[in-house]
Amino acid sequence: MQANDRLTPTPTNCWGLAKAAAPTTPGSAALLLVLATNAACYHGLDGGDGGDAGLADSGATGEETNTSGGADDGSDLPGAQCDEPDVGISYLQRITRIQYKNAVADLLGVDGSAADALPADEKIGKAFDANSVAAVDMLTVEAYQSVAEELAQSAIANIDAILSCDVATVGEDECAKQMIARLGRRAYSSRLSPDDLDEFVSLYAGQKAEDGFHAGLQIAIQAILQSPRFLYRVELTPPDAGAKIAILSDDEIAQRLSFFLTHSIPDDELLSAADAGELSDAEGIQKQAARLIETPRGHAVVASFHMQWLGLTDVPTLVKSSELFPEFGTLSASAKTETEAFIDHVMFADDATLTTLLTADYSIVDDKLASLYNVELPEGTPAGEFAEVTLPNERAGILTHASFLASHAHPDQASPIKRGVFVLRNIMCAPLADPPPNVSTEPPEIDPNATVRERYEQLTSGPDCVACHSQINPVGYGFGAYDAIGRRQELELGQPVDESGSLLGTPFVGPTELAGLLAADERVDACVVSQWFRFALGRATAVEDACTVDSLLTSFRSNDKDVKQLLLGIATSDAFRLRRAEAEE
Amino acid sequence: MKRYTREAAHRGSARFPRRAFLGGLGLAALAPFVPRLDIEAEAGSPMQRLLLFYSPFGTQYDLWAPSGSDVDFSFTGSISAPLEPHKADVVVLDGLFNTGRDGGVGDPHQSSMAALWSNSRLSENGPFAVGGNPDLPGVGWGTGISLDQYVAEHWNARTALKSLELAVDHTQVNPNSRMCYAGENQPITPQLNPRTAFESAFAGVMGNSEAFAKLKAQRKSVLDLTGNQLARLQPKVSSHDRQKIEAHLDAIRGIEHKLDALVGECTVPGTPEDMNPNDSNRFLDLARAQIEVMVHALACDLTRVGSIQLKDENGGYTGWLGQSLDFHAMSHEDVGSPGLMNQAYRDFHVLFGELLQRLRDTQTPLGSTLLSETLVAWGTANANGHHRSGKFETEPPLPMILAGQAGGALQTGRVLSFADNNRQAHSRVLVSMCHILGVPAMDGDTFGNILVGGAGGLLGLP
Secondary structure, eight states: OOOOOOOSSSOOSSSSOOOOTOOOOOOHHHHHHHHHHGGGGGGSSSSSSOOHHHHHHHHHHHOSSOOOOOOOOSSSTTSOOOOOOOOOOOOOOOOHHHHHHHHHHHHHHHGGGGGGSOOOOOOEEETTEBBBBOOHHHHHHHHHHHHHHHHHHHHHTHHHOOOSSHHHOOHHHHHHHHHHHHHHHHHHHHHOOOHHHHHHHOOOOOOHHHHOHHHHHHHHHHHHOHHHHHHEEEEOOOOOTTSSEEEOOHHHHHHHEEEEEHSSSSHHHHHHHHHHTTTTHHHHHHHHHHHHHTHHHHHHHHHHHHHHHTTTTTTGGGGTTTTTTTHHHHHHHHHHHHHHHHHHHHHHOOBBBHHHHHHOOOEEOOHHHHHHHHHOTTOOOOOOOOOEEEETTTTOSSSHHHHHHHHTSSSSSBBBHOOOOOOOOOOOOOOOOOOTTTSSOOOOOOOOOOOEEEEHHTTTTTTHHHHHHHHHHHHTTTTTOTTTTBBBEEETTTTEOOOEEEEETEEHHHHHHEEEEHHHHHHHHHHHHHHHHHHHHHHHHOOHOOOOHHHHHHHHHHHHTTTTHHHHHTTTTTHHEEEEOOOOO | OOOOOOOOOOOOOOOOOOHHHTTTHHHHHTTOOOOOOTTSSSSTTTEEEEEEEOOOSSHHHHSOOOOSSSSSEOOOTTTGGGGGGGGGGGEEEEEEEEESSSSSSOOHHHHHHHHHTOOOOEEEEEESSSTTTSSSSSEEOOOOOHHEEEEHHHHHHOOOOOOOOESSSSOSGGGGGGGOOOOOOOOOOBOOOOHHHHHHHHHHOOOOOOHHHHHHHHHHHHHHHHHHHHHHHHGGHHHHHHHHHHHHHHHHHHHHHHHHHHHHHHHHHHHOOOOOTTTTGGGGHHHHHHOOOOOOOOHTTSSSSSEEESSSOOOOOGGGGGGBBBHHHHHHSSSSSSSHHHHHHHHHOOOOHHHHHHHOOOOOOTHHHHHHHEEEEEOOOOSSGHHHHSOOOGOEEEEEEEOOOGTTTTOOOOOOOOOGGGOOETTTHHHHHHTTTTOOOBBTOOOOSOOTTTOOTTOOOO
């Protein structure tokens, strides 16, 4: 749906290059070096000032992926010096809708679905929810107001569970004050300032005088939910005099940890750790991070990352031709469940590695998917229940799930281009440029006398197309046996489907071999690390983050690409524990 | 921190301190509503209002362009035919281009949408992917205030709402989906749900009751507290983040002001049906419900500045046409058929015609109609569905229509056309709209930060 038709004067390239000042990691820089050797497919961003020919030239001499310690070819790539801890600037972030929803549920024990009425979130790089740029407008603030009113009303229905003191013993006002202080501590991830506490208490008291105790509590809860300290992830610890980088306080670390790993406010145990000063060192942070990942919210966050990264958030509402794929209407919900269950299994019951995500020979399916995949469910599995099955040799890992194959296809036919582009861009972080102007990007008409490959070859054989599509299409052709809903077709026009493809020059046959190549590809490692980094920090990677990302990548590889270890690594990294308050001049 | 202190001083029996010129009319003449005219500015200056209208993906020019001469024309094309009964009240602008398509960052949907009413570029290096690639610099939000907000600031009418932004069936958080901006990086989210829009706009005028007074008092006390917290936070955050806090404070001031100002009464429309605001099958119903909310909000003088955004540059789905297809893909003729697309274009004209009719049918206290006091401007971001063809110079002209007499400042019933070799920047229309509305344009008689259109209004306007 998103427009791919960017207006560009005359790009004949495939690989747009990030500007020098733009987010770049050593990994992606290294990727650029490698891609730059594909001469026909490279030049800088169009538009005059965007390209960086110097970098391209120096890159053309690099013949091997350089992934540790920055560039060794003498260029001024970021990451060359890692003596001093450094970190990119982080702007004030407003919490996302899912974070708000989780937070109110955790804070008040209420169902947070009222938060569905909040406006949608911004996204980083089109993938991950984060509100880091736009300021709020009146509609958003009014939505916070009405949602807070609704939630406070639900909270009052269950107020005894929220009050932690006995009114009869300590009195209403003292009990209210304790509630405010306690809710505030969690909602803010820090203790209320005396000003804030006084104002909440007097708001409570004023309303109580008019309408009674519960009305007073209700308005205090409303106000806490509309407080900027709740709606924004505020970090105020200043740098030392003369320094630009601040070391986050324990409370601020607790806030980052909980929003990263649980999409919610800190729980009591995390706050206790912060109070005890246990989040000032990597060991303490690691301990809490390891605990949070294992909570139900931690599981949900891991699933959410993968669904967003792989472009699968819209699976339940995908539209397919009802004539060609009448079964898809009920299949889409199953497809989403399969992928979420599979991710959860790999990450929490299997070895948690990227390799297994990409190459597992099993999945978790129900009867509808079993029939689509042509596999047998364990005997006695009831209809609609999910169970683990061994996949046929032709399928492996997450890229052969129906959710993935259907998401990256047209309503009526598969799309080698969509699949190829997605693998290159999202799995390999290849900076693939947009289609040039003056070309049609419509899919070829379905032709009963030509194979998909023939039709796409014909479509993209023009001189303006071939430079890029000679890279894109061969990746997508490897998925050639899988139709628009992810069903395998052995024959096409009476002949066995040609599943041969090529990943940037390395030949393979079928998605199973492709998954193997990707799992062994250093560029994929670098891409996954940088995607998780963005997701964790809620911002793009900056030049100043190069050392952090580089060191995360080194650890990721030495840990057999264990994704859970990567998350712990991010949580204890410089970028996570430090803050640059003002942009570099 | 600037605060609105104006209290609801004119409650009770003397609800509406009336101006002398109203005295002779009597209440009966004011039917069907009793507007809040207490805040009217100096007598003698005509009342003006501004209403922006938007639909996506341009048009099919051959079926849109009027035939005949510039003063004696007809909407003979199948797409624009629904406007034939309204031609005396419109000015057709034929021969424009959207300045947002002429250079700058972002794809044609993003850059043209941001520029439509602001003539401003997108900011570079933002979170929104261009072409879906997270490893290239993305683009940010628009960098300039839009005309509606600019006019609202200049008029500074102390209406309950500074402005009212409504949208119909599909928006998303992306520059390709926002046309109103309070300023750089301050896109305004339009309200998609007619029921919510209605409740938010008319809550005060509906219930001047005790319950509403109580709710209002509670809201104000919470907003006061939140405002204090923001004000304490502001000096502690980085210079960049201060702007975000300031925008939040502005929003709070706006809500407080609205609560204060909602003291009148007027003829309130029926509560709109509760519809799923993203149900493209109900697109026409949703649009009509939003038109009702807007017309009544103008009639009740809850605001003088509004906008109605039909879908966005992403487009959502086309359920109301009988097939639920990806609308953006259909605009490119990837799915559906040209006939179906033209039906969509025609439906946008049907809705615009209905809007004009509703404005014409609504009497104002000054004895004229809403349409004669309003400047309505219909814009679309791209000329047609083939906007990916790159060179926008080779595309047909950007269709644009002004309507209403803007309190006598605009002479309608004509076509202003410019030859293909003399295409005019749409930014000049924005400058002309400032002139029509009695608001000074920006420095050197320009509007926005895209320079390609040069200074001054569009030749022939007003």
